[in-house]
Amino acid sequence: MSVDRVLSDPVDDARRDIEPVMDVGILAPGYRLPGAMRLGHVWLQVSNLNQSLTYYESVLGLGVIERDDVSAMLGTIDGNTPLVRLTEQKGAKPMPQQGRLGLYHFAILLPDRPSLARFALHLAGIGARAGASDHLVSEALYLRDPDGLGIEVYADRPRSTWRAVDRQLAMATDPLDFEDLITTAGSERWQGMPAGTTMGHVHLHVGQLEDAATFYHAALGLDKMVWSYPSALFLAAGGYHHHLGLNTWAGPHAAKPTDADARLVEWRIILPSAEDVRGTVNSLRSGGHEVREDGMDYIATDPWDTPVRLAMA
Numbered sequence: 001m002s003v004d005r006v007l008s009d010p011v012d013d014a015r016r017d018i019e020p021v022m023d024v025g026i027l028a029p030g031y032r033l034p035g036a037m038r039l040g041h042v043w044l045q046v047s048n049l050n051q052s053l054t055y056y057e058s059v060l061g062l063g064v065i066e067r068d069d070v071s072a073m074l075g076t077i078d079g080n081t082p083l084v085r086l087t088e089q090k091g092a093k094p095m096p097q098q099g100r101l102g103l104y105h106f107a108i109l110l111p112d113r114p115s116l117a118r119f120a121l122h123l124a125g126i127g128a129r130a131g132a133s134d135h136l137v138s139e140a141l142y143l144r145d146p147d148g149l150g151i152e153v154y155a156d157r158p159r160s161t162w163r164a165v166d167r168q169l170a171m172a173t174d175p176l177d178f179e180d181l182i183t184t185a186g187s188e189r190w191q192g193m194p195a196g197t198t199m200g201h202v203h204l205h206v207g208q209l210e211d212a213a214t215f216y217h218a219a220l221g222l223d224k225m226v227w228s229y230p231s232a233l234f235l236a237a238g239g240y241h242h243h244l245g246l247n248t249w250a251g252p253h254a255a256k257p258t259d260a261d262a263r264l265v266e267w268r269i270i271l272p273s274a275e276d277v278r279g280t281v282n283s284l285r286s287g288g289h290e291v292r293e294d295g296m297d298y299i300a301t302d303p304w305d306t307p308v309r310l311a312m313a
Contacts, residue, residue: 031283035238040268061192077192095148103264105150109200122190147262203245219287
């Protein structure tokens with residue numbers, strides 16, 4: 001794949017939290033999402049609200065911000081950051097083992113490594129099963145909710161430690177060093193998702209990576225950060241390792257979710273200004289993609305019917 005444009009602009013210290021610190025990636029070919037964008041909460045459809053609430057509170061440590069008979073918003077324990085909205089659809093079918101198009105996992109970003117260590121000890125203490133990986137840029141734990149929906153909880157390594165190889169950010173799926181991780185936990189116990197926790201990224205099953213890149217890279221305006229990972233593509237704004245992962249691991253015959261399935265209803269991008277929202281909407285429409293208004297927000301749907309909501313901070 002040719003690298004037509006790369007991230008190479010110098011950055012000053014004041015912008016290092018949202019701008020790249022190395023020459024890495026392929027810029028979106030036209031419009032680019034601003035580096036100050038962030039992800040908002042994900043909206044999930046689940047089969048049993050009470051069952052899911054028990055899991056998300058007791059295992060993940062999310063706090064209920066608001067709820068009614070069929071839905072709930074959960075977030076950090078201080079109530080300031082919504083992370084997951086749950087809506088009940090009685091009898092919704094669980095995610096099959098091989099997956100379906102749409103959600104692979106959503107990823108909750110903890111503010112620091114000690115928080116991840118305390119979360120790991122919490123999971124061990126309650127006997128919760130979790131996968132684990134060292135991705136070089138981050139360390140991660142993986143879980144599935146009662147409906148089989150994928151969840152990642154992770155902490156980033158400092159950007160100064162990230163490395164690039166042939167313009168791609170070096171990422172891997174290596175074993176996590178639990179012994180080293182838990183040495184950072186200190187004496188404090190896990191009390192739930194702490195202040196400073198955010199939605200770090202969303203990872204989707206798609207049908208084809210080329211069509212996915214046309215939508216998310218060329219039209220939505222995310223930069224490519226890693227494009228040689230087997231059957232996957234990782235994109236971001238502002239030099240982050242990825243705000244969005246895409247893969248074809250569900251296989252060529254994977255089905256789209258229906259209203260009768262446990263699923264990702266939508267994920268959201270929070271943009272810093274109305275001008276940024278307009279720019280993103282115009283870029284998507286110029287690429288031939290339908291974008292509809294929903295109150296103050298806009299919603300675009302990828303080729304596999306996964307909606308992304310565009311909202312202003």
